[in-house]
Amino acid sequence: xxxxxxxxxxxxHLTNEVxxxxxxxxxxxxxxxxxxxxxxxxxxxxxxxxxxxxxxYLDVHKNGYITPIVNVQCDYKMPLKYGDQYKIITxxxxxxxxxxxxxYQIHNQNGALVCEGQTTQVFVNLNGDLALxxxxxxxxxxxxxxxK
Amino acid sequence: xxxxxxxxxxxxHLTNEVxxxxxxxxxxxxxxxxxxxxxxxxxxxxxxxxxxxxxxYLDVHKNGYITPIVNVQCDYKMPLKYGDQYKIITxxxxxxxxxxxxxYQIHNQNGALVCEGQTTQVFVNLNGDLALxxxxxxxxxxxxxxxK
Amino acid sequence: xxxxxxxxxxxxHLTNEVxxxxxxxxxxxxxxxxxxxxxxxxxxxxxxxxxxxxxxYLDVHKNGYITPIVNVQCDYKMPLKYGDQYKIITxxxxxxxxxxxxxYQIHNQNGALVCEGQTTQVFVNLNGDLALxxxxxxxxxxxxxxxK
Amino acid sequence: xxxxxxxxxxxxHLTNEVxxxxxxxxxxxxxxxxxxxxxxxxxxxxxxxxxxxxxxYLDVHKNGYITPIVNVQCDYKMPLKYGDQYKIITxxxxxxxxxxxxxYQIHNQNGALVCEGQTTQVFVNLNGDLALxxxxxxxxxxxxxxxK
Numbered sequence: 001x002x003x004x005x006x007x008x009x010x011x012x013h014l015t016n017e018v019x020x021x022x023x024x025x026x027x028x029x030x031x032x033x034x035x036x037x038x039x040x041x042x043x044x045x046x047x048x049x050x051x052x053x054x055x056x057y058l059d060v061h062k063n064g065y066i067t068p069i070v071n072v073q074c075d076y077k078m079p080l081k082y083g084d085q086y087k088i089i090t091x092x093x094x095x096x097x098x099x100x101x102x103x104y105q106i107h108n109q110n111g112a113l114v115c116e117g118q119t120t121q122v123f124v125n126l127n128g129d130l131a132l133x134x135x136x137x138x139x140x141x142x143x144x145x146x147x148k
Numbered sequence: 149x150x151x152x153x154x155x156x157x158x159x160x161h162l163t164n165e166v167x168x169x170x171x172x173x174x175x176x177x178x179x180x181x182x183x184x185x186x187x188x189x190x191x192x193x194x195x196x197x198x199x200x201x202x203x204x205y206l207d208v209h210k211n212g213y214i215t216p217i218v219n220v221q222c223d224y225k226m227p228l229k230y231g232d233q234y235k236i237i238t239x240x241x242x243x244x245x246x247x248x249x250x251x252y253q254i255h256n257q258n259g260a261l262v263c264e265g266q267t268t269q270v271f272v273n274l275n276g277d278l279a280l281x282x283x284x285x286x287x288x289x290x291x292x293x294x295x296k
Numbered sequence: 297x298x299x300x301x302x303x304x305x306x307x308x309h310l311t312n313e314v315x316x317x318x319x320x321x322x323x324x325x326x327x328x329x330x331x332x333x334x335x336x337x338x339x340x341x342x343x344x345x346x347x348x349x350x351x352x353y354l355d356v357h358k359n360g361y362i363t364p365i366v367n368v369q370c371d372y373k374m375p376l377k378y379g380d381q382y383k384i385i386t387x388x389x390x391x392x393x394x395x396x397x398x399x400y401q402i403h404n405q406n407g408a409l410v411c412e413g414q415t416t417q418v419f420v421n422l423n424g425d426l427a428l429x430x431x432x433x434x435x436x437x438x439x440x441x442x443x444k
Numbered sequence: 445x446x447x448x449x450x451x452x453x454x455x456x457h458l459t460n461e462v463x464x465x466x467x468x469x470x471x472x473x474x475x476x477x478x479x480x481x482x483x484x485x486x487x488x489x490x491x492x493x494x495x496x497x498x499x500x501y502l503d504v505h506k507n508g509y510i511t512p513i514v515n516v517q518c519d520y521k522m523p524l525k526y527g528d529q530y531k532i533i534t535x536x537x538x539x540x541x542x543x544x545x546x547x548y549q550i551h552n553q554n555g556a557l558v559c560e561g562q563t564t565q566v567f568v569n570l571n572g573d574l575a576l577x578x579x580x581x582x583x584x585x586x587x588x589x590x591x592k
Binding site for chain 4: 035070
Binding site for chain 3: 178183184187188191214216217218219220221222223224227
């Protein structure tokens with residue numbers, strides 16, 4: 001599979017932090033969070049980011065678009081255990097094109113980095129057409145939040 | 149909460165069996181299937197039942213209804229472990245009203261009963277109205293499959 | 297399946313409230329929370345209850361026991377939708393025997409009751425033996441929290 | 445995050461195919477499989493591969509190792525919908541080092557490619573030490589299955 005290096009950097013003020021506790025149903029027989037559940041934590045971070053910065057899934061939908069994820073990746077550094085408290089730090093990367101690229105870092109209660117990952121989303125209108133240009137509402141949002 | 153005794157009995161020919169393997173993501177730190185995941189197995193059984201007997205969710209939807217679950221319950225007898233093979237036996241109960249009541253039994257590879265449960269579904273039309281009578285298409289289906 | 301009526305009542309000071317947002321991965325094609333995911337919300341409530349009252353899963357384990365769930369049930373009243381904020385109210389019932397019975401009520405952001413359910417847990421020691429009497433540590437905990 | 449290009453190629457006879465149906469609980473409000481659930485399908489493929497080729501998680505554990513996932517990635521091409529039947533094709537890549545790299549392709553019932561991804565696993569012994577060399581049992585397995 002193709003793995004490209006991206007040169008995009010986080011936009012320092014477009015970030016969110018949200019916390020949670022590891023539940024029993026999220027941990028596997030080794031007592032650690034099953035690797036696929038971090039993708040749920042990423043979603044928890046992404047939605048908290050969206051609520052904070054006014055770019056939630058429902059905001060996007062109201063403007064006639066959905067933003068499906070076209071790539072996800074995650075590097076695992078150390079495990080979270082059942083009962084641990086975690087913090088998800090979500091950052092928006094300064095991708096100039098018609099895409100939303102978010103990076104995620106998850107830390108445990110001691111501040112250690114547990115994993116980091118990234119999602120890439122595209123804009124698709126309600127007819128199912130991929131947006132080749134940045135939708136107007138998203139340009140407006142970028143202006144408003146000083147995306148650069 | 150209210151727990152009623154139901155007198156309904158299984159209809160012997162309206163049954164389905166489907167098998168699967170316990171995946172790592174379904175087992176908890178004790179190495180056994182997390183209790184909530186049996187609700188997913190019930191769905192696996194319910195959908196296999198629907199495919200076999202022509203009463204799938206999409207069949208129902210085509211006729212202008214959805215069938216939300218209004219009650220679920222499960223009694224746990226013994227654990228399934230990671231790697232176990234399981235069999236789900238789904239049976240339709242002879243409820244005469246505008247409801248679908250299915251019972252589920254899950255067995256492990258040695259034939260031991262792991263858990264048993266039940267779901268109750270009602271008919272709601274696409275305007276969101278609860279059906280107080282049995283929808284025509286479901287009456288027809290009951291005739292066709294000799295529901296009694 | 298057997299459905300017994302329980303006469304146990306909630307102990308008014310042994311309660312917990314915890315809130316969350318419905319995530320996209322928890323909602324189904326109807327845009328509403330998939331019924332099995334309320335069992336996860338019950339766990340979220342149960343663990344928050346355990347942290348508040350000092351009877352967490354890890355507290356129990358330290359004393360040589362696990363507390364597997366032997367029954368779960370849920371009555372659904374109205375749906376939670378993607379993006380909704382929910383509140384889980386967990387209450388301990390005054391069951392006198394060697395069992396933990398918790399009831400759960402989930403409300404949406406308007407205070408409407410979404411669903412209510414119940415879990416029953418038993419005590420099993422680390423050899424896998426079911427406790428027929430209340431373990432000492434749990435008697436002590438009941439004294440401490442004025443369980444009655 | 446770092447994204448390296450890997451030059452490893454699939455080993456043509458170390459492959460597995462397994463099929464399934466998309467369940468309601470796996471689909472999101474758009475009626476399509478939630479992106480994180482493909483990571484579960486990858487696990488379904490990985491475990492079917494392990495059963496077929498004798499390198500299951502439990503086989504590995506019996507030899508004193510666990511094989512945690514240190515990287516996962518997935519590229520999404522088109523959606524699977526509720527009710528679709530899917531096929532997971534899992535292939536082992538010819539990585540010469542102390543790692544297991546598997547690639548996954550998921551197709552729908554029409555044979556269209558839905559997504560492709562990759563997982564990387566390392567060997568950790570039961571003391572928690574990362575294996576810097578290939579464990580003996582895995583060398584033996586590679587000989588037996590003609591890994592090259």
